[in-house]
Amino acid sequence: MADEAAIEKTMLDLVAERGPGKTCCPSEVARALGGPHPDGWGPLMQPVRRVAVRLTKEGRIAILRKGKPVADPEDFRGIYRLGLPSLTETSRGGRAG
Template identity: 60%
Template sequence: MTDTEEATVANVILDLAAARGGGTLCPTEAARAASGTADWHHLMPLVRRVAVRLALEGRIVITRKGKPVDPTDFKGVYRLGLPRND
């Protein structure tokens, strides 16, 4: 993947997360939005990589079952959202 594709996916994730306010989004939503076509499945590994990077930078949180997870060590179904300012 190119730097441009990574930047596009990062912007999509951040835009969708911002639109959700305090809610979260499914990574498939980011892949669909970044693809713009029905062929979005190939973007899922990139979405995950970019999400991990954004989480490590503190720009998003990765959650599983509603709880934040370690971005370097998670498995299964996950969601993306903005960090909470509690």
């Protein structure tokens, strides 16, 4: 099974490839590491979520539900997407140049 470093790298690469305003599904991260068969990627879904929560708390990605960042990355339910954090999330109200 993939380790946290591999999950982190794959996740950051995928959201960076999509760019601002675009998202990827956590299963895409799992499939990239575990292959197309559910027996390979299915067990990676919980580790992917753990890494997503950590990276969100670090401000490196955003976990989104219904297109909006989750209020508490430790406590959310349902289907979610991963994306780049918006400027407002990373710059405490600062404005882009």
